[in-house]
Amino acid sequence: MQRHTPLCGAEFAPGTTYLNTASAGLLPRRSADALRAAVEESASYGTMGRDYFGPAAASRAAFARLVDIPEERVAIGSSVAVQSAFVAASLPPDCEVLVPEGDFSSLVNPLWERRVRTVPLEALAEEVRPQTALVAFSAVQSANGRIADLEAVREAARAHGARTYLDATQAAGWLPLRAADYDYFVCGAFKWLLCPRGTTFMTFGADGGPEGKDWPAPRHAGWVAGEDLGESVYGPVLRPAATARRFDEPHAHFSYVGAERSLALIGELGVAAIHAHNTALADRYRAGLAERGLTPSPAPGSAIVSTPGLADAAARLAGAGVRVSARNGMLRAAFHLYNSTDDVDRLLELIGRGGG
Structure with missing residues (x-):
């Protein structure tokens, strides 16, 4: 089988065999350097730095390019759960929300105040x-790496007049996606996009019309959501931004300082190249599991591989310097741009040596 080296070795030098991006990504060297500089700066200029809005604006633009949507339709925030609560608040009180069984709680739980119906992902x-008013689902399932049939769900929702809400947290950065295909598209960027925690993006696929009048009300907006920041500091924000910035939260400055550099790295490498690299490593791992008589949970084409019966091995592997995770009784490995075939082979060797 073809061997693969990391796509950008100069940016990463982990002290572990890190195969746990589905939990959190590694921070590139350029991002860590920028964060250290920002922390030093804060000692003289405060925790908003000398340029509070610059890194956030650059991050917004970079994310927009990665998911192929105009930056005017991208809002920034802190967590998927907050964005899901916003979506829930924009829905009629007794409407039906359709979600897959076992999807991630940050996406699903805030929607539970509506009439939620759960079904198997494949159905x-x-x-x-x-x-059905809204179909809310993850592009890639956290627990087992299964990729949703994105086109089929979009077409079915369109046929019935339902809105779509896609969580790309486990997909953006390695799986090619087009955010404009969905009414709402959210991404916690601290995993595959390698950003600091506290970096989240929300996009709006439909045109907002004149001054965003066709978008939902910005119920959780604060002063940063005003068209004129100088006039939106006190009292109600009477003129929300004409762009999706009207849905911004006051952002964590350090998070977006790092995000600017991390997203630039993803953009330089290209999602297509990262996808090819990650899936090749995942396929190598699946083949190695099969040679050892082990069968992972079906997730064709995914960079996440979860294997039943091996969850107890996670602690032993951590002791050997291999970082993976245990989810739903399965050992979950995730392969990203800083991984190599050597990482895959080491994991397989340790699994074969110690079993579960």
């Missing part, structure tokens, strides 16, 4: 009904 498209 999601066929279960959309005329009364």
Whole structure:
């Protein structure tokens, strides 16, 4: 089998065999350097730095390019759960929300105040009904790496007049996606996009019309969401921004200082190249598991591989310097741009040596 080296070795030198990006990504060297400089700066200029809005604006633009949507339709925030609560608040009180069984709680839990119906992921498209107001789902499932049938769900939702809300937290950065295909598209960027925690993006696929009048009300917006920041500091924000900036949260400055550099790295490498690299490593791992008589949970084409019966091995592997995770009784390995075939082979050797 073809051997693969890391896509950007100069940016990473982990002290572990790190195969746990599905939990959190590694911070590139350029991002860590920028964060250290920002912390030093804060000792003289405060925790908003000398340029509070610059890194956030650059991050917004970089994310927009990665997911192929105009930056005017991108809002920045802190967590997927906050964005899900915003989406829930924009829905009619007794409407039906359709979600896959076992999807990530940050996406699903805030929607639970509506009438939520859960179905198996593979049945999601066929279960959309005329009364369904919203279909909310992850592009890639956290627990097992399964990739949703994105086109089928989009078509079914469109046919029944339902809105779509896609969580790309486990996908953006390695799986090619087009955010404009969804009414709402959210991404916690601290995993595959290698940003600091506290970096989240929300996009709006539909045109907001004149001054965003066709978008939902910005219920959680603060002073940063005003069209004129100088006039939106006190009292109600009477003129929300005409762009999706009207949905911004006051952002964590350090998080976006790092995000600017991390997103630039992803853009330089290209999602297509990262996808090819990650999936080749995952396929090598699946083949090695099969040679050892082990069968991972079905997730064709995914960079995440979860294997039943091996969850107890996670602690032993951590002791050997291999970082993976245990989810739903399975050992979950995730392969990203800083991984190599040597990482895959080391994991397989340790699994074969110690079993579960």
